[in-house]
Amino acid sequence: MSYVHRTMIAPAALAPTVRELASNFPSTTGMWTVPLRAVGGTEVTHYISAGPVAADMAVLMEDPQALSDATGIPLEQAEGILGQCIAVDAPWEQVLADNGLEVHAEPE
Amino acid sequence: MLNWNAMRRPQAFTWSSLFADGTPGFRVNVEEALRINEAVGYDPSKCAIFQDSAGTLPVTAMEQPIGYIKDLSGNDNHFVQPSNTASRPIVSRRVNLLTATETLATQNVATLAASHVLTFSGTGSVTLSGTATGTYSAGTHTVTTTAGTLTVTVSGSVTNADLRLSIDANLPPYQRVTSSTDYDEVGFPAYARFDGLDDWLETGGTVDMTSTDEVTVIAGVTKLSDAAAGVVVESSVDSGSNNGTILLLGPGGTGLPTWLYRSRGTSFSQGSIQPIPAPDKAVITGLSKISTDFLRGRRNGVIGFTVSADQGTGNYGAHKFYMGRRGGASNPFNGRIYGVTVIGKLLTGSQLAAAEHAARQLWRLY
Numbered sequence: 105m106s107y108v109h110r111t112m113i114a115p116a117a118l119a120p121t122v123r124e125l126a127s128n129f130p131s132t133t134g135m136w137t138v139p140l141r142a143v144g145g146t147e148v149t150h151y152i153s154a155g156p157v158a159a160d161m162a163v164l165m166e167d168p169q170a171l172s173d174a175t176g177i178p179l180e181q182a183e184g185i186l187g188q189c190i191a192v193d194a195p196w197e198q199v200l201a202d203n204g205l206e207v208h209a210e211p212e
Numbered sequence: 213m214l215n216w217n218a219m220r221r222p223q224a225f226t227w228s229s230l231f232a233d234g235t236p237g238f239r240v241n242v243e244e245a246l247r248i249n250e251a252v253g254y255d256p257s258k259c260a261i262f263q264d265s266a267g268t269l270p271v272t273a274m275e276q277p278i279g280y281i282k283d284l285s286g287n288d289n290h291f292v293q294p295s296n297t298a299s300r301p302i303v304s305r306r307v308n309l310l311t312a313t314e315t316l317a318t319q320n321v322a323t324l325a326a327s328h329v330l331t332f333s334g335t336g337s338v339t340l341s342g343t344a345t346g347t348y349s350a351g352t353h354t355v356t357t358t359a360g361t362l363t364v365t366v367s368g369s370v371t372n373a374d375l376r377l378s379i380d381a382n383l384p385p386y387q388r389v390t391s392s393t394d395y396d397e398v399g400f401p402a403y404a405r406f407d408g409l410d411d412w413l414e415t416g417g418t419v420d421m422t423s424t425d426e427v428t429v430i431a432g433v434t435k436l437s438d439a440a441a442g443v444v445v446e447s448s449v450d451s452g453s454n455n456g457t458i459l460l461l462g463p464g465g466t467g468l469p470t471w472l473y474r475s476r477g478t479s480f481s482q483g484s485i486q487p488i489p490a491p492d493k494a495v496i497t498g499l500s501k502i503s504t505d506f507l508r509g510r511r512n513g514v515i516g517f518t519v520s521a522d523q524g525t526g527n528y529g530a531h532k533f534y535m536g537r538r539g540g541a542s543n544p545f546n547g548r549i550y551g552v553t554v555i556g557k558l559l560t561g562s563q564l565a566a567a568e569h570a571a572r573q574l575w576r577l578y
Contacts, residue, residue, distance in 0.1 A: 105263070105264070105269055107263065107276065107277055107297065110298070112298070131264075131265065131279075131295070131296050131297045132296050132297075133294075133295040133296055134295040134296050134299065134540075135296050135298055137410070137541075138409055138410050152409065152410075153296070153298040153299070153410055154298060154407060154409050154410060155277070155297065155298035155299060155300060155302070155407060155409075155410065155411060156276075156277040156297050156298065156300055156302065157297050157298055158297060195322050196407065196409050197322060197359075198322055198361065201360070201361075207409070209440060209466075
């Protein structure tokens, strides 16, 4: 087993779908649960996970055909999902800055 | 007459002595766990730190995830990341922010708002732009950056380049970094890097502290941000509402330059070591006793606060402990955790001094 780093962001509307798809694979419970918002905004627009993921799972977040094959969803749907998500090897702070997002902080 | 007692060599300090006679608690230490892995030839049945939460895939190299790290106290209160791989902290010894440092090329690096040390050799120069500005020739320079992306533009021959937080200036002055996973390790203490977003570990079961109302917490930590309260270690999913709990935060709240320690019997008492702005690396100690309302925080062996507010009654509880995030759900810690020891008693003055000294030496937190 090898791991690669990924910062992974899904639109809020798609988050339940990507969580459900991820549940087909081991050690994926609780991903995409940290809420994001546009910088200065108030509404949750996205959810994020960042850190090590299994290399074969990383492929599923980059290749619609591989995602379709692994989950059984139609290729068009896989293309639509991945087209709206971000999965890159970069620090989460940088990815948020590049996309005008910030963590939707919870009250303490 | 000779005084043989006075001549007797004092007993060397051992961490295991603190857990003698069944004292509850745990001891997690990344550096020691890695040494155990190496010493046992990465035999999974004997290793102490693993990439997976099942404890079958040992950590064998830097920058691998921590899915499971063993309690070295003998109490079997091991920590795991039970939910997902992305929430596992990373094991690291890296302090140099640059890559391909032997012959440096132009590159971007992410920086905090902090003082850094830039060191390099060669006949060329380095020009900084973005989060800092300036042009430098060979030598050692102090550079203050803002948070964001620093562009390091190289002109001519720049060799043995190192850019690190000033708090790491006590470590060997040059860390070769060939790639993100291939760099000098000797002399650089190991830590678990918690990303300040979604990383955490938790004990596999509850830690039974019901036999005592005394606790000593000793943590080797670096906080990299004061943006929002970050949980270093906490018992139960929320020490604010559960009795018989403790909490160590860095920082203690939004924008606060503090380390905070809390103890709760049936009501909680807390205190902060301040002002200690991020980045800060130190051995932070919390001591508390519920029945006498004693609460104290220390940083690198120096008392930071003593508080006598009411902690209520009773002993500590049997709760899970969380490291890096409150209940695995909020208040993520952004920084490095070298190790955390929680002992179910108040250490004596000499025990405390010896333990803090040993921790600071091992983790080079000075």
